[in-house]
Amino acid sequence: MKLTTPRLRKRISKRDIRAAVALGVALGAVGAAFVVAEPPRMSLAGDTASGSITGLAGKCIDVADGNSASGTTVQLYDCNGTQAQQWTNPGDGTLRAFGKCLDVRGGSTADAADVQLWDCNGGTAQQWVITEAKDIVNPAADKCLDVRAFNSANRTPLQIWPCQGAANEKWNVFEGGSEAPATNPPPADNGNDGDQGESPSGFVVSEAQFNEMFPNRNPLYNYDGLKAALNAYPGFATSGDDTVKKQEAAAFLANIGHETSGLMYAVEQNTANYSAYCDASQAYGCPAGQDAYHGRGPIQLSWNYNYKAAGDALGLDLLNNPGLVETDAAVAWKTGLWYWNTQTGPGTMTGHDAMVNSAGFGQTIRTMNGALECDGKNPAQVQSRIDSYQRFTQILGVAPGESLSC
Structure with a gap:
């Protein structure tokens, strides 16, 4: 939902993202950065990293109802350790659950475009970069993964929105399948x-x-x-x-x-x-x-x-x-x-x-x-x-x- 008061926006430019990629910025909170081309790994061993991704109110990025079908809404939900909250970074700039990709619905670059689970197709709508500031950015739209309307309730849909540094755009990636903090029990x-x-x-x-x-x-x-x-x-x-x-x-x-x-x-x-x-x-x-x-x-x-x-x-x-x-x-x-x-x-x-x-x-x-x-x-x-x-x-x-x- 659009807010009734203006949202302060601190945009992350495409040039900043490309610079972060080129320098291979090491991220202390997430291990490394997702990049569009030849990304550094998120873990020290193996070709992939996996685990839950937590954000607003310590809740997890979740595939609605554990439904692996393409088009399923991706949302915020209490962390519970299920497969619906296990994401992998195979090193190609994508985030995957159930073998499918986190995707901007319809390939949109517009403000408030929903994200979904979709068959991986190599498109720009499925490319993500994690910045040192803990933003997850879709470079094609130059926008951040965002919890709609700053709503921490379960099942709040995720969307893309101009990066502004707010808490509803900050994410922590846990490596190696590690579970969410004990403050968020299932x-x-x-x-x-x-x-x-x-x-x-x-x-x-x-x-x-x-x-x-x-x-x-x-x-x-x-x-x-x-x-x-x-x-x-x-x-x-x-x-x-x-x-x-x-x-x-x-x-x-x-x-x-x-x-x-x-x-x-x-x-x-x-x-x-x-x-x-x-x-x-x-x-x-x-x-x-x-x-x-x-x-x-x-x-x-x-x-x-x-x-x-x-x-x-x-x-x-x-x-x-x-x-x-x-x-x-x-x-x-x-x-x-x-x-x-x-x-x-x-x-x-x-x-x-x-x-x-x-x-x-x-x-x-x-x-x-x-x-x-x-x-x-x-x-x-x-x-x-x-x-x-x-x-x-x-x-x-x-x-x-x-x-x-x-």
Whole structure:
């Protein structure tokens, strides 16, 4: 997301980078420098060096969800020693994980261009130089690897940005596969917590229960992504007694399951509607394109103004990067939680307020799609939501409560 105040920028020139390469600058923190041609090694023995790369808040450069597919987002995440955080420098100026290269998406040299994992192709978008100042620079763009919006939260995407010497552009490379500092231990929760009770993360729905609810879900909607999103709205499924917590979780999951046919769809299926979601009357317009603001994610977030509102609330530039909602699991879940916890839709209260204040599941239906379904307009759709909610409360071992219909 673009900051509202100017960012002081101290640019590193291409001439400075070439001089550092020519002199073979020895870097105390990282062992050596990545260079475009005939680079010095990063380790004293062998042809490659490997290990984790830590940056802002001591977190690691991470391949999202451990997905080795080309196009996978590269992000900031708690260091956990997994293969998704093991990077190698084979001596050709690239940084690699899962045998693929750290790559500027689309070969862009623009400010805020995302980085991704991509098949190594020898292109300039995959060339990186580590400077003595601990910047990781893409020489073609003359820009630094940067944590978007100075956000240290897990799953914050990485991008390129003019080098300015800020902490969100400083990186430490650990040689020989060494792990991150002890101040960043791996999360205690491995998600495998059995069939009953809270998960170790404190969420009232265990991974096994989640899998039972959505056996055919799209891979985007993974349990780890949901847990990572919970910190955006800490009151969700944590307010009230154990029954209320579980009822709220069941109500949210029942509604978003209905919106996505059991979490099967990451994007709206009717492509003919895509161009309809750009409200050009908004001052900020539709910078990602006329067709870019169709339904995505568990809530099927739609319209340019909703992408902007959700992005502003979450500290993400979704107006310019709406595709994050269908490629980053935590971002997808956060958009659903944003609507549930802050928006009343056609109703009179948020879904969260409806459940914690005992208004009943029926009011959450009104909030989600009451204008088209409630007051007898589409009883079959209402009953479908109710059926899912009752099934989910049964899985969680609680009564569904009263006032189920709208």
